Amino acid sequence: MTLEFDDDTMLFQNLVKKIEREREREREREREREREREREREREREREKRERERERERRGERERESKRERERERERERERESAREIERERERERERERERERERERERERWRQRGRERERERERERERERERERERERERERWKWMRCENYKH
16 A cells, blocks of 8 residues: 555656646746747847838938939029029120120211211312302402493593
8 A cells, every 4th residue: 555655656746747847848938939039029129220220321311312402403503593694794795795886886977977067068168169269250350341441431
């Protein structure tokens, strides 16, 4: 009986130890699963962190590219404005040249006008001279006539 008890006790104790070992292995497996879940959560946090970092970098690059594009647009606008200013200055210079040409033409016209006036004045002077000559001629004729008349008397 005692031997039987001892065998039963031994069996029971062995069973208890086996169950205990099994429970310990299960707890260890659970701890390992928990560590694995924690490692997975850590990897997920790292992936999210890397993704946020990549997104921040992409956003930064988009902002830098946008800034470069705005700067290029400002530069193109400055170039267009510079070209417009150069064209306006050329147009002003052409207008000044046209005005100088008009002034030269007015000056030439004034000279022509003065020339015509001098020519008319010379013509009038020649006409007066002819008139004086005719007057002198009439005067000579009158003197001749008067002398003739004097001889007749």
